[in-house]
Amino acid sequence: xxxxxxxxxxxxxxxxxxxxxxxxxxxxxxxxxxxxxxxxxxxxxxxxxxxxxxxxxxxxxxxxxxxxxxxxxxxxxxxxxxxxxxxxxxxxxxxxxxxxxxxxxxxxxxxxxxxxxxxxxxxxxxxxx
Amino acid sequence: xxxxxxxxxxxxxxxxxxxxxxxxxxxxxxxxxxxxxxxxxxxxxxxxxxxxxxxxxxxxxxxxxxxxxxxxxxxxxxxxxxxxxxxxxxxxxxxxxxxxxxxxxxxxxxxxxxxxxxxxxxxxxxxxxxxxxxxxxxxxxxxxxxxxxxxxxxxxxxxxxxxxxxxxxxxxxxxxxxxxxxxxxxxxxxxxxxxxxxxxxxxxxxxxxxxxxxxxxxxxxxxxxxxxxxxxxxxxxxxxxxxxxxxxxxxx
Numbered sequence: 001x002x003x004x005x006x007x008x009x010x011x012x013x014x015x016x017x018x019x020x021x022x023x024x025x026x027x028x029x030x031x032x033x034x035x036x037x038x039x040x041x042x043x044x045x046x047x048x049x050x051x052x053x054x055x056x057x058x059x060x061x062x063x064x065x066x067x068x069x070x071x072x073x074x075x076x077x078x079x080x081x082x083x084x085x086x087x088x089x090x091x092x093x094x095x096x097x098x099x100x101x102x103x104x105x106x107x108x109x110x111x112x113x114x115x116x117x118x119x120x121x122x123x124x125x126x127x128x129x
Numbered sequence: 130x131x132x133x134x135x136x137x138x139x140x141x142x143x144x145x146x147x148x149x150x151x152x153x154x155x156x157x158x159x160x161x162x163x164x165x166x167x168x169x170x171x172x173x174x175x176x177x178x179x180x181x182x183x184x185x186x187x188x189x190x191x192x193x194x195x196x197x198x199x200x201x202x203x204x205x206x207x208x209x210x211x212x213x214x215x216x217x218x219x220x221x222x223x224x225x226x227x228x229x230x231x232x233x234x235x236x237x238x239x240x241x242x243x244x245x246x247x248x249x250x251x252x253x254x255x256x257x258x259x260x261x262x263x264x265x266x267x268x269x270x271x272x273x274x275x276x277x278x279x280x281x282x283x284x285x286x287x288x289x290x291x292x293x294x295x296x297x298x299x300x301x302x303x304x305x306x307x308x309x310x311x312x313x314x315x316x317x318x319x320x321x322x323x324x325x326x327x328x329x330x331x332x333x334x335x336x337x338x339x340x341x342x343x344x345x346x347x348x349x350x351x352x353x354x355x356x357x358x359x360x361x362x363x364x365x366x367x368x369x370x371x372x373x374x375x376x377x378x379x380x381x
Binding site for chain 1: 162163164165167168171172263266267270271274
């Protein structure tokens with residue numbers, strides 16, 4: 001089902017082949033897969049929602065019609081929700097901004113003056129920019 | 130080129146897609162899980178779209194009738210669809226197996242049309258390539274999943290295959306003008322497509338441990354291409370055309 005990929009982080013579905021099916025035991029539910037949508041090649045995959053499926057292959061098959069149909073799409077990722085590691089909700093305080101560390105924020109740099117200066121120079125000397 | 134033969138070829142292809150598209154759309158809202166409901170409905174819609182594209186080729190390139198009138202006001206005896214597509218949806222095992230067998234047949238047919246000397250069909254085949262790829266991927270994934278899941282699942286898929294297979298062989302009912310179409314390089318003829326189809330479905334069925342019936346031991350459900358249909362077609366056509374017949378001249 002998967003084939004060697006140029007991007008070693010990603011397994012790719014080989015159309016026309018499939019792995020062994022996942023057997024769902026009595027009382028067990030299908031897995032939930034998170035779906036990530038890629039609008040064009042090289043762009044970030046963005047999380048768009050989830051699907052229920054018995055295996056990753058069918059998750060991709062379902063995701064294609066649910067999330068790849070309305071807007072432009074060149075590829076999708078599916079990831080078993082259970083494979084995602086996240087912080088506990090109660091640890092949200094770790095992220096609370098510390099007012100005394102605003103110097104760490106990537107803002108407040110006065111660069112526009114410099115940018116405008118470079119732009120101005122480029123305009124005055126067309127072709128050399 | 131034999132215009133009548135090409136037109137008949139297009140009619141049988143389009144009628145199959147129109148009727149099966151409507152049949153499969155009967156699952157909308159009733160599918161086994163929401164994700165599958167959406168995927169199956171979407172593919173049903175695709176098939177009705179393929180039918181429209183084919184009727185349009187007749188209209189625009191061959192002086193054929195208006196696609197809506199041709200699709201919805203024609204008597205059953207003038208339809209050229211095969212018996213497989215006429216059957217009621219039954220349970221999901223039947224509908225999935227029919228989808229698997231039909232969409233592989235469709236994929237093989239359109240693949241051959243990529244080389245057709247009749248340009249409109251060649252262009253359509255190019256346009257539908259990606260869509261058909263998804264349809265067979267979807268069908269294969271399900272056949273493998275349910276065939277290999279064992280127990281009741283396996284038994285029902287095997288039973289569905291035994292029921293559907295002779296019907297599906299009827300897709301490839303030989304046409305009177307096949308040789309003329311082959312000579313003109315319109316398409317390779319039903320016999321060749323049938324062999325390619327058997328190869329393709331066999332490859333998937335084996336992986337799913339499903340036993341393909343011996344093609345020599347079954348009687349293909351022929352007749353549809355010549356206007357002989359099952360009793361299931363007429364009521365379906367009546368339902369499909371009910372709204373249009375209220376006022377065929379209405380503008381939408």
